[in-house]
Amino acid sequence: MAQKLTGLKIRARRKELGLTQADLARHAGISAPYLNLIEGNRRPVGAALLKRISAELNVDVAQLDGGAERRLVQALEELAADPRFADPNSTRGNAEDLVGRHPGWSELILGLFRAYEDQRQAVLALADRLNHDPFLGENVHQMLTNATSLSSAAEILAGGSLSEKEQRRFGAIVQSDVARLSATARALLGFFDSAEMRVRSATPSEHVDAFILQENNHFPTLEALAKDYLQAPSRDGFRDVSPMTDAPDDTPETQRFALAKRTARRIGSEAVGEIVHGHSALPSEDSRRLAEAAIYSYLAGAILMPYEPFLEAAERHRYDIDALCRRFGVSYEQAAHRLATLRRPGAEGVQLAFMRSDVSGHVTKRLPLPGLPLPRYTTACSLWAIYSAFQTPGITVRQYGELPSGDRFLFFARAVDKMPARIGYPRKLLSVMMACPANEVGRVVYGDGLDLEKAAVSIGTVCRLCRREDCGYRQEEQLIAGPALSDKRRMSDANHS
Amino acid sequence: MSSNRILVVEDEPNIVESLRFILERVNYDVESVSNGLTALEQMRKQAFSAVVLDIMLPGMNGLDVLRTMREDSRLSKLPVIVLTAKGQAQDRKAAEETGANAFITKPYSNAEVVKQVEKFARR
Numbered sequence A: 001m002a003q004k005l006t007g008l009k010i011r012a013r014r015k016e017l018g019l020t021q022a023d024l025a026r027h028a029g030i031s032a033p034y035l036n037l038i039e040g041n042r043r044p045v046g047a048a049l050l051k052r053i054s055a056e057l058n059v060d061v062a063q064l065d066g067g068a069e070r071r072l073v074q075a076l077e078e079l080a081a082d083p084r085f086a087d088p089n090s091t092r093g094n095a096e097d098l099v100g101r102h103p104g105w106s107e108l109i110l111g112l113f114r115a116y117e118d119q120r121q122a123v124l125a126l127a128d129r130l131n132h133d134p135f136l137g138e139n140v141h142q143m144l145t146n147a148t149s150l151s152s153a154a155e156i157l158a159g160g161s162l163s164e165k166e167q168r169r170f171g172a173i174v175q176s177d178v179a180r181l182s183a184t185a186r187a188l189l190g191f192f193d194s195a196e197m198r199v200r201s202a203t204p205s206e207h208v209d210a211f212i213l214q215e216n217n218h219f220p221t222l223e224a225l226a227k228d229y230l231q232a233p234s235r236d237g238f239r240d241v242s243p244m245t246d247a248p249d250d251t252p253e254t255q256r257f258a259l260a261k262r263t264a265r266r267i268g269s270e271a272v273g274e275i276v277h278g279h280s281a282l283p284s285e286d287s288r289r290l291a292e293a294a295i296y297s298y299l300a301g302a303i304l305m306p307y308e309p310f311l312e313a314a315e316r317h318r319y320d321i322d323a324l325c326r327r328f329g330v331s332y333e334q335a336a337h338r339l340a341t342l343r344r345p346g347a348e349g350v351q352l353a354f355m356r357s358d359v360s361g362h363v364t365k366r367l368p369l370p371g372l373p374l375p376r377y378t379t380a381c382s383l384w385a386i387y388s389a390f391q392t393p394g395i396t397v398r399q400y401g402e403l404p405s406g407d408r409f410l411f412f413a414r415a416v417d418k419m420p421a422r423i424g425y426p427r428k429l430l431s432v433m434m435a436c437p438a439n440e441v442g443r444v445v446y447g448d449g450l451d452l453e454k455a456a457v458s459i460g461t462v463c464r465l466c467r468r469e470d471c472g473y474r475q476e477e478q479l480i481a482g483p484a485l486s487d488k489r490r491m492s493d494a495n496h497s
Numbered sequence B: 001m002s003s004n005r006i007l008v009v010e011d012e013p014n015i016v017e018s019l020r021f022i023l024e025r026v027n028y029d030v031e032s033v034s035n036g037l038t039a040l041e042q043m044r045k046q047a048f049s050a051v052v053l054d055i056m057l058p059g060m061n062g063l064d065v066l067r068t069m070r071e072d073s074r075l076s077k078l079p080v081i082v083l084t085a086k087g088q089a090q091d092r093k094a095a096e097e098t099g100a101n102a103f104i105t106k107p108y109s110n111a112e113v114v115k116q117v118e119k120f121a122r123r
Helices: A002-017 A021-028 A032-039 A047-056 A061-065 A067-080 A094-101 A103-131 A134-158 A164-193 A204-214 A220-231 A252-276 A285-304 A307-316 A321-328 A332-339 A385-391 A438-443 A485-496 B013-025 B036-045 B062-071 B089-098 B110-120
Strands: A353-358 A363-367 A397-402 A408-417 A429-437 B005-009 B029-033 B050-054 B080-084 B102-105
Touching (some): A002 A061, A002 A094, A067 A094, A067 A103, A094 A103, A134 A164, A204 A285, A204 A363, A220 A252, A220 A285, A252 A285, A321 A332, A353 A385, A385 A429, A408 A438, A438 B062, B005 B036, B036 B050, B036 B062, B050 B110, B080 B110, B102 B110
Parallel strands (some): B050 B080
Antiparallel strands (some): A353 A363, A408 A429
C-alpha cells in the first residue's frame, strides 16, 4: 500500500512544482517511462531512488513514503465499515486512491466525521441524561427547595414584629436562596443551550429497546398463552422432545430453550403479531422482526418458567438465581432475565433492573429502574459489578453502591460463557447484572450479611454524566461540573455537625 | 410521650431555620437533624410530640424513616407531618400508606405547616 501511495505522492508533488516526467526522471537518473511506471504504482521504488526523487522534489522522504497516508487510509476504512453508513462493499479498496489523489479531501472527510461523532456522543449522552439521569431531577428538586426556603423566609419577613437581628437573619436567607435559585436556573439554561434535545432512536435494535421499555418488559397476553399451553391436556410439550441434534455443542439448557422457542413460534405467532404490528415504538419492518424474535424468547421463557410457580420459587429461594436454575432447568442468564419480567401488577416480584454487557463494554440488553439509569449508548461506570464480574467468570459478585444522587442499589452480577470454548479463541463471556433498590435488599439472598450502613461504595452512572470530582476511575471528562448531590450532602452534614 | 418538642428532619439548613422560627413562635421546642438515621436515634432517645419529616433525604429517605417508625412499637404512634417536593397523587398515596399523618407539598405556606403541627402534635 505504501508503494502505491508513494507513486501517487510523487506524481502529485511533481505536478505541484510544474515538472514534467522527463525533467524529474533526468534529474533522478532514471528513464521517463520508468518514472511513469513508478507514478502509476506499477513498479516499486527503492530507498536510494526515493531519496534522490525526494531531494529533487524538495520534500522529506517521510512525506513520500506514505506513513501519514497509511493512517488516513486506515481511518477512512474504519469509517466506511461503520454499519451506520452505506454498504461497506461500495467503498472497499477506494480509500487508498482517495488518500493518494486527494489527501486534503480525505482529511476533510475525516475531520467532518470526527466532528459529527463528537456531536453525536454529546447528544446521546445528554439524551441519556434527559431520559434517565438524575441531573434534571436533582436540579428541579434543588429549585423547589430554594423556592420553599425563599417563600417561607419571605413570609416571616412580611409578617413583621421581628427583632433587628431576626430581620437580618431572614434577609440573609432570602439573599442566599435567590443566589442559589439563580445559579441552578443558569445551570439548567446552560444545559438546554448546550445540545440539540430531540434525539430519535436510529437503529432497529434501538427501537426494540424502546419497545421493551415502553411495555415494562411484561406481556400479559404471552403469559396467558404460556399458561394455557402448559395446562392443555393435548400439548406435545417440549420436554418430551429429544435434544436437538443440529446443535450438539450447546448446553442442555440452551437446547431446551431453543425447543421452547420453537414451541413459542408455533403457538404464539398470532399473539406476537398483535403485539408487534402497529406498535408505536416499532416503525420499520426490521425493528418489528427484531422485536418478534425478542418476544418469542420471552414466550419461551414463560413456557419454561411459568409465572406463578416461578414467582413462588423466587420468593421461597429469595431470588437465588442458582436455585432457580436447578429448579427450572434453565441457564443463569435465562433465569435472571425471567426475574426481570415479574412485573404483573398485583403479583410483582422484587423490582429488578437487568443489564447485559460483553467484555468490550457493549450493552446488549438493559432494563432500568426508577432512579437507576442504565446507559444505552456508552459503557457504564467502570466501578459497577457488571465489569468486575469478568474478573471471576462463573462466580456471582455483589456490590452495594451509592449513586451520585444518593440512591443506593444492590448489584449482583456474573460473567457467563456464551459459547463452547474453542482452542485459539478467547472465551465469549457476557456479564449479566441485576440490581434492586436499597429497600428491597432484605428480600434477596445477595444482600445477606451486608452491613448496609458501612457497605455502600460510591459509584457513578457514566463518566460524562457523573459529577464525582475525585474519582480515580474517571475515563472521560464530565459534561457538566459540580459535585454529586450525595457528596454535597455529605459536605453539608460535615459543615453542620 | 407528651412534650412540646418537635423534631424537624430536613437537610436544607435555610428551611430548618425558618421551620424552627415559625414553630418556636407558637411555643414549640425544635430539635433538627439532617438525615434519617440520626432522626431515628433522636426519636429513640427523647420524647417528641410530632415529627416534621422531609422525604428526599441523603441515604435513608424519609419514607424509609417513616416505615421504620411504624414498625417500632415505641414510635408507631408518633405523629408525622411529611414535607415533599413531589406532589403527585402516587407520592401522597405512598406517604399515607406508609403511615404519614399529614402530607405537605413544597413550597408550602408557613401557616399550613403550623396548622398541621398543631392538629397532630400531642402537647
